[in-house]
Amino acid sequence: MILLTGFEPFGGDTENPSIVAARSAAEELNRSGRPAVAVELPCVFATAPHALREALRTHQPELVVCTGLSARAASLTLERAALNVIDARIPDNSGAQPVDVPVVPGGPAAYFTTLPIKRALAALRAEGLPAVVSQSAGTFACNQVFYALMHELAAGTVRGGFVHVPPTGPGSADPEALVRALLVVVREALDPAADVSLGAGALA
Template sequence: MGSEASPSVTIHLTGFKKFHEVSENPTEIIVSKLKEYTAKKGLPKGVILGSCTVLETAGQGALPTLYQTLQSALSGNESESSTSRKTIWVHFGVNGHASSFAIEQQAVNEATFGFPDELGWQPHVLPIIPKNGGITHVRKTSLPVEEIREGLSKKGFEVMTSDNAGQFVCNYVYYHSLHFAEQNGTKSLFVHVPPFLVMDEETQMQFTLSLLEVLASLCQQT
């Protein structure tokens, strides 16, 4: 009975398809396989696994799917009878030069892509959401980034915190998600992962499950 009354968190995830010179994006595989993986391994206590969506690696081109899934998840929560339900969006992106995981603290209101996205768009010094102000405007996650890092480190993963989500689609999507989260009372987090050549698929799946566990634990404390 006690576990049934415990606060629960619904966690939705997104990843990206291939792009530029990244022919295999680990985040597409992680997100696509997560429901099957958790069916075998089990979900951490207090976690409800929501949608798992793979986005086009594009700025404006990814927005219709992104906002559709964000809004759909919000509508689903409104129908829940439990008042203790919390919603977190976790967005995964790959850093082709990384050797560890990175928890991103913030996104900047600037769209400047070093190369065209997968739909051919290459903005230069444009505000992502013009009504938010200039390109220096920053949105930060409301989740405790350092505590998340510590929790994952204790589980044996090499994790760092970062205040630079890059100058490509990752930052673009994260900024939109943080804006949506602020408006709708949800939470958003972006995590960069290394390529599978650096860290194998099974380790990254284990990391994802551990991330869900850490997030649920932190939510139950608040």
């Protein structure tokens, strides 16, 4: 089973491209014979990690790809690291705005993704799909879910990680191309081969 997650609408929006893309990708995977499920997570600090853990227990996935919206992204963004901190610049959907709070008290300072993000980046570029690697998923709900996921998977062999999706619609990313890109990430992650070395770093 492949578990894909996305977030509920946030900030007054009527939909969130992350869960839309996750659902479409899950449908495509199921049609191709790969069992998959998409789960919508609340954009609420108090409940998102619990919802994620419930999804992990319910579906017992072999692969987990969590997604979230980045309003500043221009393409699919493959996240490298999750930080053990919540520092909310704006409130979540419940109005909570924690600052300098750990995701997991006493947990490691950070976790790296176990998705082959460099191999996925090369595959995406080969198919003409724009993508970048990001060194940090920020300090809002996306990072919280990313860190909570990697904390849950730390003792096992299940691959998992996080990707940010850009806004979709007129003048923004093509929703169909976004789903194709997500499927490429899944395809590469299902291949047990090690990641490759490919320059995709940042100066700051």
